[in-house]
Amino acid sequence: xxxxxDAQDDGILVNWIEVNNNAQPATRxxxxxxxxxxxxxxxxxxxxxxxxxxxxxIVITLEEFQKQPVLAATIVxxxxxxxxxxxxxxxxxxxxxxxxTFEFQDASIVLKARPVSYQWNYGxxxxxxxxxxxxxxxxxxxxxxxxxxxxxxxxxDFQLTLTTFFAGDYxxxxxxxxxxxxxxxxxxxxxxxxxxxxxxxxxxxNCIENPRGIGCEAPTR
Numbered sequence: 001x002x003x004x005x006d007a008q009d010d011g012i013l014v015n016w017i018e019v020n021n022n023a024q025p026a027t028r029x030x031x032x033x034x035x036x037x038x039x040x041x042x043x044x045x046x047x048x049x050x051x052x053x054x055x056x057x058i059v060i061t062l063e064e065f066q067k068q069p070v071l072a073a074t075i076v077x078x079x080x081x082x083x084x085x086x087x088x089x090x091x092x093x094x095x096x097x098x099x100x101t102f103e104f105q106d107a108s109i110v111l112k113a114r115p116v117s118y119q120w121n122y123g124x125x126x127x128x129x130x131x132x133x134x135x136x137x138x139x140x141x142x143x144x145x146x147x148x149x150x151x152x153x154x155x156x157d158f159q160l161t162l163t164t165f166f167a168g169d170y171x172x173x174x175x176x177x178x179x180x181x182x183x184x185x186x187x188x189x190x191x192x193x194x195x196x197x198x199x200x201x202x203x204x205x206n207c208i209e210n211p212r213g214i215g216c217e218a219p220t221r
Contacts, residue, residue: 012036030055058107060170062182068100070113070184073164075191078136085155085197087143092134093118093188095164107173113166116183122150123158123193152195160191 015034020027073095083089095115102109121127134148152158168180207216 058105058109058172060104060109060111060168060180062180062184064104065111065113065166065168065180065182065184068102068111068113068184070098070166070186071096072186072188073115073118073133073162075160075162075188076136077160077191077193079142081192081194083152083193083195084142085152085195088145088149088151089193089195090134090137090144090146090149091120091160091191091193092136092146092148093162093164095133098166110171110177111180112169112177113184114168115164116167117165118148119163119165120148120150121161121163122152123160124152124154126150152193155195155197158193158195160193162188162191164188 013034013036016031018029018031020029073093076092076094077083078090078092093115095118097112097114100109100111100113102111115133117129117131118133119127119129128150130148132147134146137144137146164186165183166186167183169177170180171177205213207213210216
């Protein structure tokens with residue numbers, strides 16, 4: 001309970017705080033206790049064991065996390081937007097850790113978001129979830145299996161989509177970081193994959209010698 005001061009005696013209500021000089025910078029924490037101070041005398045310290053108002057901790061929920069402008073991952077295919085039927089198409093994501101600062105319930109919040117998993121929808125009725133974003137490989141990358149590659153069994157154009165899940169950690173007014181309960185789902189822009197077929201033949205003439213020879217005409221799917 002707050003102390004009641006006698007206004008006729010010019011009493012001033014003093015709210016006590018606890019200063020921790022061992023922290024850098026020093027921290028100032030309200031104790032929830034108060035007492036009266038009168039002219040000509042020092043304030044009486046609060047009585048130990050007195051009732052202290054309980055402070056409700058500030059919690060950043062998954063809903064608040066999802067409101068932040070987290071940048072979606074970029075989908076990359078190698079070679080760009082192209083693949084061969086029944087061959088491994090190397091597809092990977094470019095995602096980054098991000099940090100946001102904002103005000104919430106009169107407190108300063110620092111929120112860090114980091115990508116932790118990737119849900120792929122290949123546009124051909126199949127999907128997969130990986131814990132790695134993948135990455136580029138040397139060469140043209142035709143039929144090179146990677147942790148994030150995919151084999152299309154049909155030719156055609158497919159819209160590949162990706163949902164990246166971000167874990168979050170937040171700090172309130174410079175305090176220690178603590179995790180957000182749940183992961184934010186961020187959807188990337190669709191990525192077009194054009195899948196073609198190939199045929200192998202033995203020939204005795206090149207296309208200059210025989211422009212109508214096998215492989216010299218425009219490709220078909």
